Amino acid sequence: xxxxxxxxxxxxxxxxxxxxxxxxxxxxxxxxxxxxxxxxxxxxxxxxxxxxxxxxxxxxxxxxxxxxxxxxxxxxxxxxxxxxxxxxxxxxxxxxxxxxxxxxxxxxxxxx
Amino acid sequence: xxxxxxxxxxxxxxxxxxxxxxxxxxxxxxxxxxxxxxxxxxxxxxxxxxxxxxxxxxxxxxxxxxxxxxxxxxxxxxxxxxxxxxxxxxxxxxxxxxxxxxxxxxxxxxxxxxx
Numbered sequence: 001x002x003x004x005x006x007x008x009x010x011x012x013x014x015x016x017x018x019x020x021x022x023x024x025x026x027x028x029x030x031x032x033x034x035x036x037x038x039x040x041x042x043x044x045x046x047x048x049x050x051x052x053x054x055x056x057x058x059x060x061x062x063x064x065x066x067x068x069x070x071x072x073x074x075x076x077x078x079x080x081x082x083x084x085x086x087x088x089x090x091x092x093x094x095x096x097x098x099x100x101x102x103x104x105x106x107x108x109x110x111x112x
Numbered sequence: 113x114x115x116x117x118x119x120x121x122x123x124x125x126x127x128x129x130x131x132x133x134x135x136x137x138x139x140x141x142x143x144x145x146x147x148x149x150x151x152x153x154x155x156x157x158x159x160x161x162x163x164x165x166x167x168x169x170x171x172x173x174x175x176x177x178x179x180x181x182x183x184x185x186x187x188x189x190x191x192x193x194x195x196x197x198x199x200x201x202x203x204x205x206x207x208x209x210x211x212x213x214x215x216x217x218x219x220x221x222x223x224x225x226x227x
Contacts, residue, residue, distance in 0.1 A: 042116065045217060
């Protein structure tokens with residue numbers, strides 16, 4: 001079973017709509033990282049969350065780490081075709097180590 | 113360049129051949145990671161280098177896989193006697209010296225296809 005579960009696995013939305021992607025762990029998250037990946041490209045770092053309740057925003061993308069530090073959500077407001085891609089969450093579940101685990105990704109398609 | 117670079121971007125090889133994948137990390141980054149991303153799967157940790165310390169090879173799937181990092185910079189991942197199940201995208205990442213915010217910066221990956 002996957003240690004880091006992402007949902008949904010894929011998402012198709014109309015341009016302008018809001019959407020949310022979730023990342024859930026069975027373990028405490030000491031660091032939670034959101035990345036975006038496009039075909040043929042590497043992972044692009046979006047943001048990192050460490051503290052329970054922390055929320056960060058970058059342009060129209062907001063990510064939050066829940067108080068118990070076991071789930072994060074990524075929210076896109078007024079989606080655009082440029083938001084299309086695969087969103088991956090990565091996490092450090094063993095404080096102070098480098099061994100990230102990653103979710104399987106959420107494939108987002110935005111229809112113009 | 114300012115980012116992590118990998119070469120080649122694509123590699124097609126025949127079963128049984130050896131391949132070498134290269135990673136150039138961001139200058140000044142002491143940590144370097146190799147991951148494998150298979151179709152429909154998440155990223156699988158392969159190996160980790162940190163400065164001059166012995167690498168953590170615990171993620172390497174078999175003894176056909178090896179990696180080295182010369183001079184604390186460029187790294188090469190070698191797969192010997194490739195098998196079809198080795199087909200995947202191999203991603204390299206680097207991060208700055210250890211601190212509380214160890215964000216990993218990824219390269220574009222090498223897509224390996226074993227026929």
